[in-house]
Amino acid sequence: MGKRPASRRAIVRLLVLIGPSLLYLLTFFLFPLLLVFAISFGERGTYGGVRWVLNLQNYVRFFDPLSLRIFGRTLYIALATTIICLVIGYPLAYFIGTRSPRWRNGLLLLLMIPFWTNFLVRTYAWLLLLRDAGVINLVWTGALHNLVSALAAAVPIPLWQPLLQATASPIRIYGTDSAIIIGLVYGWLPQMVLPCYAATERLDFSLVEAAQDLYANRFKSFTRVILPLTMPGVVAGSILVFIPSLGAYITPDLLGGAKSIMIGNVIYSQFMSARDYPFGSAVSFLLMAVMLIGTLIYFRLGTARTHVTDEGGI
């Protein structure tokens, strides 16, 4: 009897704490999601509506060569973005995390400044930089080409010939996968840096000294102590970059041109232009499944590093 009020209080407490978010998510996330899931088993109506005929056709359709190729490219772009973000972001995070507290906040602020500008505007700016008549190519075919020409005239050696040829025409970046990757890395780099920074900032540097005291050189100290202990940051950062890259829509739309599209653009066109809601829903669900599986595998890999040692392997 004495326990009753306590447990009732616990329920009230729970409702107050998670009730609002639960209600919100149920109404605006779970319910629409279930709706999309249901639609994915339907059929496109003649004029774009949904015919409720239960079938798996939309899922089967995804496995045609064209869709698979787009999906493969999406996966490649997302992976490349994640890896590049990690390679650039981790050292930066380590640098910031090892500064004095006063410097850290300033550097983090610098990292966040680009975010004060709208994402669309920033991506559009990349378009101005990267396109054939963009800023980069203006310098490449203009100033740089002129410089090489002048040098070739002054010092006539064969070395200049390939350079002259290369700078004669613009570099084709816009409309390629590289352009998308550049745009995505730019957009998601802070997502990699912040968790890695948090991990390095928490790192106890006497452990690094202990490793060096125990004959581990700089490289070994990094691979044996620093990296494993900052692994949670690496895992979190990678997921935070990989997931939005996989579902990217604006960046490939603006920088990928007509040829280079990603799965996000496919979903968009199914809903907005083809009006094939069932297929669009099916692709959305497959994308979610891939994200979920990818995240689970990655978490596994990330945590396995610390658990494998329980087997007693030296």
Add this chain to the structure above:
Amino acid sequence: MTPRQNAVQLSQVSKRFGRVTAVDDVSLTIEDGEFFSLLGPSGCGKTTTLRLIAGFELPDRGDVFIGGKRQGETPPYQRPVNTVFQNYALFPHMNIAENVAFGLIMRKVPKQDILRRVSAALEMVRLPGMEHRRPDQLSGGQQQRVALARALVNEPQVLLLDEPLGALDMKLRKAMQLELKSLQERVGITFVYVTHDQEEALTMSDRIAVMSRGRVLQVDPPHEVYERPLNRFVADFIGETNFLVGVVKAAGRGKATVAVDGQLPLEVPAERLPGTGEEVTIAIRPEKISLHAEPPDQRAVAGTVDEVVYFGTNTCYLVALTDQTTVTVRCQNQQVGQHVSFPQGARVYLHWQQESVRLLRE
């Protein structure tokens, strides 16, 4: 090659951090197999000195020699020393065996030897069977032992210990002091031990270097540091000391005659003779003074008992001299029922052996 190699030698080593001189022109010679303590208050430069030996810091001036070899800019991982860190610094992502094996793995010792040496090391610190535990599953004292095993398993020429017992509670600390000392005697490795705890340094060390403000003030065996402090700081930092100001009446033949509190001149041993009329400080330990109701001889100093504090093993009397100087006197309570021999306000005479007194000049 000299027959008895120095384990560690610091030669006029200085280290600055910004405007602070952490270590100021320190020269030390630590002998092979010695238990050597660096003792001083926080900020005295003892930990920096240790880190200079380990190679975590490089000296601005001077040289560090280990086993007779000049270290120069040798990185920590190439020095034949190992460190027991203040907070233990055990690798949290490795189990105990992996922690202890770390140094051996880094030096590519064959796997069979590693297994054997790791279990031997854990046995030595009385933690057998803990191989597969994780550091956070151990108590502070156990972590301390793992840190010790992790360093000793490498059989370093010198073991550096940075306040290793600082985080342990009083009782465990006392037990570990004895254990560390006997361990050091067994393995015969040179220990360089940093502590701010004078009692710890006194009980464990073969020799103690007392440091203050980046300088080494005295290097001597514990009893010398305690009984014959070179200056006021050492006398004050180690144990309790009464400082009495007096005027030199006469000096000669290794002795100075000093009048304390305007009372009868006392004879004090003096290594460097002061001039007549000079004001000097004499130091005397509270337990070296005896109290008497009547002056036992002409060398006694008179005073009045100001306060009596009972400490169990001893009773402490604060005796006021006529010039308001207070002298602390500790009397052992050898007999039951005699813990207070002189009540507050009693007239007493202070007496001590001539050689118990140190003459300090500065």
